[in-house]
Amino acid sequence: MELLNSHSKNVIIIDDDPAINASMSRFLTLAGYQCHVFGSAVGVISFIKEHTEFLTTPSCIVCDNQMSGMTGLQLQEALQDKDINVPLILISGESDVHEVASGFRKGAIDFLIKPLDVNKLEQATEKALAYHSTQLQSTSSKSILASRVALLTPREREVARLVAKGHTNLGVALNLNIALRTVKLHRHRALKKLNASGLVDLVKISELVDL
Template sequence: MSVLRNSRQAISVSDEKLAARCARGRVIVIDDDVQILAALAALFELEGYACETYTSALAYLDILNFPSPSFPGPCCVLCDIKMPGLSGLELQRRLASLGDTPLLFMSGDSGAQEAVSAFRAGAIDFLIKPIDVDVLLASINRALACSSECQQAQIRRDVLAARIAMLTERERDIARRVAAGQTNPEIAAKLNIALRTVKLHRQRALEKIGAGGTVDLVRIADEVGL
């Protein structure tokens, strides 16, 4: 039932459907039990999500090393905590430095200690087997919603950061001062340059950043820094 997909596969005719599913949400399931993988994959696909399955944490990490073009959309990882090779908690440590994909754990007979470690390290949820389907789906929904938000915010930050990167040193400096509330004459005095020069840099900075006015600039400065 379950189809193992990785992002390296060639573009095929089924990609349209896959893209649609990915847009809704992509669930990455990692478990050494193939039966469970199959069952979960079937469940998630039935719910309209895209699903990728891996039989080990390493297999998943391998895929991540190929920054292949994947369909956009929210994404979360559902991972068994007890697996041969890399355990779930170890995977979590390695993922932490990479991105901000929400991580959910599944556990059979683990004690409280593992759950605590998982949450401390930032896990978004910890599901104890036997897992209720509704609870699982609700949890996955939360995780995907969280991922979606993060991604949107990240995209916005990236766009703005790219624009800010286009500023020259002078422009950035003056934009910073403007965002700090300094007036043009004040800035001119501080930098020992002509008022006209300040105005010019200020204007250029606003243009490059794409801020409609000073008010926008302040918000952008507070959001992504300058």
Template structure:
């Protein structure tokens, strides 16, 4: 391979990655179905809708492959999962990946399912349960709403991480001052309780509010409540 060809390949890979990232920002749909024709149909459908789609033929393939396949992609995601599968069922997958449902809502599909299976799927955090034959409009609407939910939860998680990072910047004394502020104590009261000078209280309070990005008591309270650390 000559140097020119190497540059072309590198550029092509970069372009493909950029396109994948753009699609992932709209949504990543994981599909689990043992029927190859159905998997292909889902892949075509979701690709045409502008999503990234990864399809798997078994629970084992999904469990081991999903993280690797979407390793470099960020975006809302959901799982479209057939309940009846050879080996591990869709409900077994839910059991194995249950902790991921908050960020990756599970949508179950089944031709024939008992009420027990439906109830079990919902009780364990399933987002939706669709029965075959699937209405395409209903499927796309369900997937879209699941991706919106996933995106909102990802944003909430990122915001919480940002707030927690700000709180971690506080010194032990700044934390103590802010906790008393949130309890409704005045600066003189804080000075008495912590046995430090009033001026020192004001300095700690000012520094803490700057670190937390709070301009006033209302913003400080909001940050503290959302971070669930200072309360």
């Protein structure tokens, strides 16, 4: 198995029918995606754990539901149990469409019916990758903000928390039993460390991470 390219849009394709795997892989590769093909869902969790780039690069999984060893729905449960947030697209035949619809309601990003329409396959793949990209950006933003919050002294953090909750400088001073000028100093330092321009930014930060 080749290593992931961190600049690619990565797609894991899982189907126990080699012809379907080859067809999906050929189409999505020509469409510009980097494909990783599996004949079973059993080894997918281990693969993702070994190649953690999947957790930092826009990626998704296209998986048939009815397979021996592990079904698509069982893979969905395993991904959730392991807290692996790679979007899943389920594929089904007409016979188990209601079962896959249940998986869709439980968090699958989309589900497709065989025989596959390649245009719908590409649309679902792009939808899943866009969703994952948004997730990754949100996670990255939270990580950056958390690192900035860690720079605050305990007192700066207390002041920032109260200000974000709507307290005035005077209210903060009375609440913490400190001088008003001390509140202003801590507020100024906290805003600078958080790279926040004012109250609006501070409120937004408090909604994303714990102050």
